[in-house]
Amino acid sequence: MSLPAAALADGKGALTLGAYSSPKPFWERGARLDEFGINAVLVGSGAIDDALLRRARAEGARVFAEFAAFNGSGWLKDGRHSDAWPVDETGKPSPKQTWFLGVCPTNEEFLRWRLAELEKLVSRYSLDGVWLDYMHWHAQFEDPQPGLPETCFNASCLERFRRDTGLHVSGAADILGRHERAWREWRCSIVVDFARRVRAVLARHAPKMLLGNFQCAWRDDEHDGARRRILGLDLPALAKVFDVLSPMVYHGRSGRPVEWVRQNVEWLAATVGGVKVWPIVQAWSDPHGHKVSAGEFEHALRGGLSGGASGVMMFTIGAVAEDPEKMDVLKRVYRGLAA
Numbered sequence: 001m002s003l004p005a006a007a008l009a010d011g012k013g014a015l016t017l018g019a020y021s022s023p024k025p026f027w028e029r030g031a032r033l034d035e036f037g038i039n040a041v042l043v044g045s046g047a048i049d050d051a052l053l054r055r056a057r058a059e060g061a062r063v064f065a066e067f068a069a070f071n072g073s074g075w076l077k078d079g080r081h082s083d084a085w086p087v088d089e090t091g092k093p094s095p096k097q098t099w100f101l102g103v104c105p106t107n108e109e110f111l112r113w114r115l116a117e118l119e120k121l122v123s124r125y126s127l128d129g130v131w132l133d134y135m136h137w138h139a140q141f142e143d144p145q146p147g148l149p150e151t152c153f154n155a156s157c158l159e160r161f162r163r164d165t166g167l168h169v170s171g172a173a174d175i176l177g178r179h180e181r182a183w184r185e186w187r188c189s190i191v192v193d194f195a196r197r198v199r200a201v202l203a204r205h206a207p208k209m210l211l212g213n214f215q216c217a218w219r220d221d222e223h224d225g226a227r228r229r230i231l232g233l234d235l236p237a238l239a240k241v242f243d244v245l246s247p248m249v250y251h252g253r254s255g256r257p258v259e260w261v262r263q264n265v266e267w268l269a270a271t272v273g274g275v276k277v278w279p280i281v282q283a284w285s286d287p288h289g290h291k292v293s294a295g296e297f298e299h300a301l302r303g304g305l306s307g308g309a310s311g312v313m314m315f316t317i318g319a320v321a322e323d324p325e326k327m328d329v330l331k332r333v334y335r336g337l338a339a
Helices: 024-028 050-058 108-124 155-165 172-178 180-205 222-229 235-239 259-271 294-304 317-321 324-338
Strands: 016-020 040-044 062-068 129-133 210-215 244-249 280-282 311-315
Touching: 016 062, 016 317, 016 324, 024 317, 040 311, 050 062, 062 108, 062 210, 108 129, 108 180, 129 180, 129 244, 155 180, 172 180, 180 210, 180 222, 180 235, 210 235, 235 244, 244 259, 244 294, 244 311, 259 294, 280 294, 294 311, 294 324, 311 317, 317 324
Parallel strands: 016 040, 016 311, 040 062, 062 129, 129 210, 210 244, 244 280, 280 311
Antiparallel strands: none
């Protein structure tokens, strides 16, 4: 087991100044986390090991694990588990959206596997928290023109919808024609139910761990209400389960001006109560798209800590480590906030 995390908990009112992805590229350049004011790192669950935990904590940082929820890329690979492939309203498998392929979130075999993997993770490592990622129905919301298919009408979804609601439905046309409101509400409940199952795993094995969620950064009125209607994300309900919501305010990747970061954080903090808001902002420059300058990065960091947010993190620490100007920005902003 790794070193205990209790002594590294932030004091009352302290800001969480975080970095996303393994800090190894940062360390390879001779940098220390505490030298730059970083007091939290959020690392993909597969990249966590005892050496990383020991060094991060020696440099004053808490360690949170990113844990994929409904990402079906590996599960559905090579035609396996075809019963978990999302099905659209025509009865056909819904295609992969740019780089993302969601899995049907009522496929119990898949869900049991994910929860078992989570148990292994939190039993093996003394983490400070777990952040659920890809926790939404199949869609791609990070692109300027998002892919928003209507799903999922496969056998497990239809069966569970009938069982949970008591409605007798024959398929997609019947549901969308006569029971659309119940359908949208039910889809949101499926996402919340999985979050509660994750919370139960933590309660059994690591009750002091924080539970966070990387969240779609859309307001209720955007894309014809698609955050709730298509993604199945009910913010007030999710805020009752999670300790922290982390909107993915990637301004460049989403085709937004950098001022949008502040605007979205202010909107979210005003919309949900009783839950912390720690946005994740973009430092990474898409090699085929938007290049994030050091000035934009600073603007995004400061905007992320506006309007009620009590923490911020950046995507990714590797993208900052390879750019001396962004390294200077990170040190100036984080050290100034930590002082």
